[in-house]
Amino acid sequence: MKTASSDSRTETDFSETEAAFATFIRRLIQDAATLRAIDSGEVDAILDPVSGRAILLPEAREALRQSEVPTNQVLATLPREEYQRLRAGLELVTLTFGDVLHEPGELIQHIYFPNEGLLVSLLTLVQDRMGLEIGLVGSEGMVGLPVAQGIDTSSVRAVVQGTGTALRMESSQFRQALETSPALQRTLHRYTYALIAQITQTAACSRFHQVEARLARWLLMASDRLQSNSIHFTQEWLADLLGVRRVGVTLAASALQQQRLIQYSRGNITILDREGLKASACECYQKIKDIFDRA
Amino acid sequence: MRRKPIVIPSDSAAVTAAVVMRLYVVGGAPNSVQALANLEAICQRQLKGSYQLEVVDVLEQPLRALADGVIVTPSLIKLSPLPAAQIVGNLSDKSKVQRALGLEEKIW
Ligand SMILES: [Zn+2]
Numbered sequence: 515m516k517t518a519s520s521d522s523r524t525e526t527d528f529s530e531t532e533a534a535f536a537t538f539i540r541r542l543i544q545d546a547a548t549l550r551a552i553d554s555g556e557v558d559a560i561l562d563p564v565s566g567r568a569i570l571l572p573e574a575r576e577a578l579r580q581s582e583v584p585t586n587q588v589l590a591t592l593p594r595e596e597y598q599r600l601r602a603g604l605e606l607v608t609l610t611f612g613d614v615l616h617e618p619g620e621l622i623q624h625i626y627f628p629n630e631g632l633l634v635s636l637l638t639l640v641q642d643r644m645g646l647e648i649g650l651v652g653s654e655g656m657v658g659l660p661v662a663q664g665i666d667t668s669s670v671r672a673v674v675q676g677t678g679t680a681l682r683m684e685s686s687q688f689r690q691a692l693e694t695s696p697a698l699q700r701t702l703h704r705y706t707y708a709l710i711a712q713i714t715q716t717a718a719c720s721r722f723h724q725v726e727a728r729l730a731r732w733l734l735m736a737s738d739r740l741q742s743n744s745i746h747f748t749q750e751w752l753a754d755l756l757g758v759r760r761v762g763v764t765l766a767a768s769a770l771q772q773q774r775l776i777q778y779s780r781g782n783i784t785i786l787d788r789e790g791l792k793a794s795a796c797e798c799y800q801k802i803k804d805i806f807d808r809a
Numbered sequence: 810m811r812r813k814p815i816v817i818p819s820d821s822a823a824v825t826a827a828v829v830m831r832l833y834v835v836g837g838a839p840n841s842v843q844a845l846a847n848l849e850a851i852c853q854r855q856l857k858g859s860y861q862l863e864v865v866d867v868l869e870q871p872l873r874a875l876a877d878g879v880i881v882t883p884s885l886i887k888l889s890p891l892p893a894a895q896i897v898g899n900l901s902d903k904s905k906v907q908r909a910l911g912l913e914e915k916i917w
Pocket residue numbers: 718719720723727728731796797798799
């Protein structure tokens with residue numbers, strides 16, 4: 515350090531620590547592929563066989579620290595003090611495609627606040643088949659709403675779409691926390707109202723609207739909740755969610771693609787023209803959105 | 810939730826032996842999230858009917874990782890079919906993952 519400022523010492527200390535850490539890593543790891551992965555920034559943590567613990571690399575540590583600020587909007591609206599109280603009981607979990615959070619008729623063990631980028635489908639099951647989607651929850655909401663109403667079993671299957679994180683809490687703990695958190699109660703009352711409206715509208719939609727318009731609606735809803743124009747899914751999965759045959763989804767997707775509203779490739783859909791897609795969607799999209807915006 | 814293996818039942822089209830994998834991660838850390846997403850994409854396309862994936866968070870179960878010879882995360886281990894294979898990093902190199910899993914190198 516050439517500058518003789520007062521903080522040059524701490525900087526030196528810091529780089530010495532970094533250098534020592536790098537040496538430690540190199541002594542620990544002799545495998546070339548592993549070292550390459552570390553050098554290219556593809557590693558989150560190193561396991562120390564001596565202490566038997568995982569040591570987080572700086573970037574991973576920073577990311578985890580930042581994720582302590584919730585991107586879930588229910589939690590984000592809470593006064594700081596209320597959130598701090600809740601936080602002790604919240605656990606950050608990574609969820610992946612297909613994870614089942616709740617099953618119909620089964621106890622709700624945890625409630626989940628999805629962070630940005632995670633989508634959860636609420637399905638009703640028909641004859642044990644993969645069910646029809648009746649609701650879609652993203653970072654605007656919470657999964658396990660019955661618990662807030664004092665009901666401890668689920669009436670739906672809640673399935674994760676894509677990969678992302680959520681903050682979860684044990685149901686019993688959540689119920690207690692809710693009693694002492696008036697702001698959370700108010701937020702969840704509004705969210706409950708909006709979700710019921712979404713479910714009602716979705717039921718009508720499944721019965722009366724065409725596949726293409728429903729697919730457009732679903733893509734817009736998913737994109738709103740993911741805050742992204744790019745959505746990953748398979749056609750089989752979407753066909754199940756919409757309760758139609760796969761060929762129906764294929765035809766609808768290619769029709770939307772021909773109108774240059776979306777681009778579909780490799781299980782990824784990119785929305786090219788949002789306004790155009792809105793025009794193709796059934797009225798349900800706007801109705802549901804208005805209710806959520808007002809709630 | 811994340812310690813529960815994701816078991817996708819095999820459908821009639823795919824009667825090949827199931828690929829059994831274990832992915833060691835740090836829940837919520839960027840490379841781990843990335844690795845999961847990348848692996849998922851490959852599995853959904855190429856292992857449709859038959860794979861088992863267990864995701865283990867090393868902040869919760871570091872000793873399991875060490876017992877498996879894992880020294881960094883994310884690390885993917887293919888346990889079966891033999892030979893076992895291990896691959897580290899965020900699994901963004903698709904062909905490397907396909908090779909490690911013994912899959913055809915497909916470009917989608
Ligand atoms: Zn509709």
